[in-house]
Amino acid sequence: MKMTKGSKRKFQHWQVVRLLLMVYDFAAVIVSFGIALWLRFDCKVTSVEPQYLTTYTKTIIIYALFCLVVFCFLRLYKSIWRFASYSELLRVILATVVTGVIYTGSLLVFNLHMPISYYVIGITVQFIATLGIRFFYRFVLLLRGRTNNEVQKKNVMIIGAGSAGQMLFRDIKHAKETNETVACFIDDNPNKWDRYIDDVPVFGSRDHILEAVDKFNIEKIYVAVPSANPQDKRDILRVCNETSCELMNLPGMYQLYTGQVSVSKMKKVQIEDLLGRDPIKPNMDEVFAYVRNKVVLITGVGSIGSELARQIASHNPKQLILFDIYENNAYDIQLELRKKYPNLDLVTLIGSVRDSRKMFDLFKKYRPQIVYHAAAHKHVPLMEDSPCESIKNNAMGTYKTAYAAMVHGCEKFVLISTDKAVNPTNIMGASKRLCEMIIQAFAAKIKEGKAYEIPQLFTHEKDMIEKTEIKEALKTTTTEFVAVRFGNVLGSNGSVIPIFKRQIEAGGPVTVTHPDIIRYFMTIPEAVSLVLLAGTYAHGGEIFVLDMGEPIKITTLARNLIRLSGYTPDVDIKLEFTGLRPGEKLYEEKLMAEEGLKKTKNDLIHIGCPIPFDINEFLDELDGLLDAAYRNEDDIRERVQKIVSTYHPA
Known part of the structure; x- marks a missing residue:
């Protein structure tokens, strides 16, 4: 919050929310124990004994202010409640226990006796009121987001229900700018099949990819299996490539180790991802020491x-x-x-x-x-x-x-x-x-x-x-x-890939010299x-x-x-065979047999x-x-x- 001479004080949105939440908590604590006293005496205010009513009115304001101090200490006013999770729940429980125990102990120390049900009901209602408003806020935001974007969001599939897949799922779920919703997971681990991650089903293994694409109307596939060996990853990509879905691939384990698994870290599947061999990754230290x-x-x-x-x-x-x-x-x-x-x-x-x-x-x-x-x-x-x-x-x-x-x-x-x-x-x-x-x-x-x-x-x-x-x-x-x-x-100058890409951009046809021609x-x-x-x-x-x-x-x-x-090959883009060019072979050899x-x-x-x-x-x-x-x-x-x-x- 910045101030300049002659300017008015401007509050950030989160500061306004924090102030309103503190007012709510103050009122909720007072009302919670008022309800407890009211329930104790059969929901009749006139039946409340005078000494209990006097103790309540003398102590409840001090207790409510004390609760605000404890809540601040436990950072209940610094959490982003749209992302509230297990850690926020634990902090609310701890705050309720601490304040409730100290309030009960203080009244007993000063010989201000109250019915046992007053403490039990009051602490319970306080917990429900303080926790409920926070998670209700998250629930409303999620519900509103789903309602507003239900029509225009495209269905996506995540292959890999492990750590990387779940990180990616959370990133898609919470990203404001995305127009995507995760419809299903695919994972080769049978223990995960027919189970759910946040109401999203793990549909099956890689053998079920094509079925899942049809069932959930998938338009985009994220491959988040950084620990898979190259052959398994290529097999998965080749199955995905049989669909008309857009393919995105997580580059490798580095993003998982550093926690950088997000939509922005995914890259489009390239043609080299489909090569029929492992990439060469030699140790280049010796080379660079030499040059x-x-x-x-x-x-x-x-x-x-x-x-x-x-x-x-x-x-x-x-x-x-x-x-x-x-x-x-x-x-x-x-x-x-x-x-x-x-x-x-x-x-x-x-x-x-x-x-x-x-x-x-x-x-x-x-x-x-x-x-x-x-x-x-x-x-x-x-x-x-x-x-x-x-x-x-x-x-x-x-x-x-x-x-x-x-x-x-x-x-x-x-x-x-x-x-x-x-x-x-x-x-x-x-x-x-x-x-x-x-x-x-x-x-x-x-x-x-x-x-x-x-x-x-x-x-x-x-x-x-x-x-x-x-x-x-x-x-x-x-x-x-x-x-x-x-x-x-x-991708080199004169290679077939740039030529094919230009032909595809022009609407085809893609020209190949011979149906049986092969290359390394x-x-x-x-x-x-x-x-x-x-x-x-x-x-x-x-x-x-x-x-x-x-x-x-x-x-x-x-x-x-x-x-x-x-x-779709042969439907959207045609293939044409033009015949071998002068000097061209059907296949190339790496080595002469005599060598x-x-x-x-x-x-x-x-x-x-x-x-x-x-x-x-x-x-x-x-x-x-x-x-x-x-x-x-x-x-x-x-x-x-x-x-x-x-x-x-x-």
């Missing part, structure tokens, strides 16, 4: 490169260099990082990995210790139409960047590869397999101490750097090269975790492979996304054993491939097929 105080270069700052930049920037690199030919990507992530990490030494450069002189200048000036090479053309159909660009940018861009890194003493070079490099049927996949072979060849030459034998494949003047200078540097180079191979990334999927954070881990595990020449579980049919993915958007697997510290990350190939012959053939690509020869696919034996154009 701390290092100069780190990231080439290509699209979806993966940007997430790499975010995670590395948060762990104190000495300097972070972003390099991309597309200025919009570079500018967006530059603005984001400068705002979030104002003390970060951030360098953003525009250029092409195909420019030998640019790459040499970059490495000479900044001397990056770790390189994450994500720059590449990745769109399969577009590369089928421009195969030479795929070779120039992917294969030769990797060669030139890796060579510059090796010459200038880079410690680790991590190549971002793809499962499309396995038995490729398209030129993009074949170009990425060439990238893997390049880093394997570089790693092998370094281990043999013959890095100086690696040819300089430059399209600019051959003497731009003294060969003797390069050879001296290559005699002592120890750069460790590694590739990281994974599948499709959900992972989230952007998972992909970046794998890339970062590869940098610490690398000893040179490895291809790291993620165990991505079972592949998912693209039709299943499309139908799930349509349901998550609130539509085999080795374990790492992480059970979900493996190392593919390199397929042997003649390194000297391979390096010699690259020179001719480079010339053919820059001359835009029509037989570029045939040339690539001679070098990459596993490449079989579709």
Whole structure:
């Protein structure tokens, strides 16, 4: 309550309520014991004996004032009675007992005797009067709220009748702004079935979700099972996804531990929640200890490169260099990082990995210790139409960047590869397999101490750097090269999810190339975790492979996304099959059969054993491939097929 000169005193609403409640309690105490005396003498005031009436009138005012003091001490005037519960009941009982005992004892001490029934009836009526007004207030508010909002409120279901579900239920129940009412609970514990939480039934297990949706006209489902294992949670979400209800999910146990279970903490169910495997959650302490105080270069700052930049920037690199030919990507992530990490030494450069002189200048000036090479053309159909660009940018861009890194003493070079490099049927996949072979060849030459034998494949003047200078540097180079191979990334630039979302927003149809096409999927954070881990595990020449579980049919993915958007597949939004695109396979493979697997510290990350190939012959053939690509020869696919034996154009 604030006062300013010349202003009137203004009371808050709760202060007015408290004052009125104190007046009521004062009157209720006086009336309660008056009723007790009246009842004792057969409801006739004239029958009350004079000494009892005198004792009552002399003591009752003092007693009523004493009750107000006790009530204040026990905080009966500070409770929010619209939320009155068990603790408020206990405080009213305690207040009644304390005041009643002291009143009775005081009269006896001063030899002011009253009938025993006077004390019993008076204390009882006082308790009923003081408690009743408080809980009656809550009852009226709840009844009024139900009556006012009964028509417009939507029915919701809470899956999980445990602690999280009950917290969420109370939040929905007491929130003024919500237009929702909880119609039922679902829980897999049979001991809770056919029982009630505040008049709301626990209808049954996850097997009864569809039945409950129909019976209670459910429009929205809250999944509040933070302790469930990932497989159980996915099974529940998939059942819910069969309905047309809006789905909301509690992220995890953290919200339960901190008591932050509320409607505002729920998030919409995302397509990645329906993946057929557990998310990868590696211990990243080792990774971030490795990048701390290092100069780190990231080439290509699209979806993966940007997430790499975010995670590395948060762990104190000495300097972070972003390099991309597309200025919009570079500018967006530059603005984001400068705002979030104002003390970060951030360098953003525009250029092409195909420019030998640019790459040499970059490495000479900044001397990056770790390189994450994500720059590449990745769109399969577009590369089928421009195969030479795929070779120039992917294969030769990797060669030139890796060579510059090796010459200038880079410690680790991590190549971002793809499962499309396995038995490729398209030129993009074949170009990425060439990238893997390049880093394997570089790693092998370094281990043999013959890095100086690696040819300089430059399209600019051959003497731009003294060969003797390069050879001296290559005699002592120890750069460790590694590739990281994974599948499709959900939500990345060019992935199917954004395309499907745009098609759904436009009212359909959603286009899928083939009803049987399948793909492995992972989230952007998972992909970046794998890339970062590869940098610490690398000893040179490895291809790291993620165990991505079972592949998912693209039709299943499309139908799930349509349901998550609130539509019914094949009714509201149609699916159309357009036929396989040039170079596209029905399925992708994570690993060539010949490679085999080795374990790492992480059970979900493996190392593919390199397929042997003649390194000297391979390096010699690259020179001719480079010339053919820059001359835009029509037989570029045939040339690539001679070098990459596993490449079989579709």
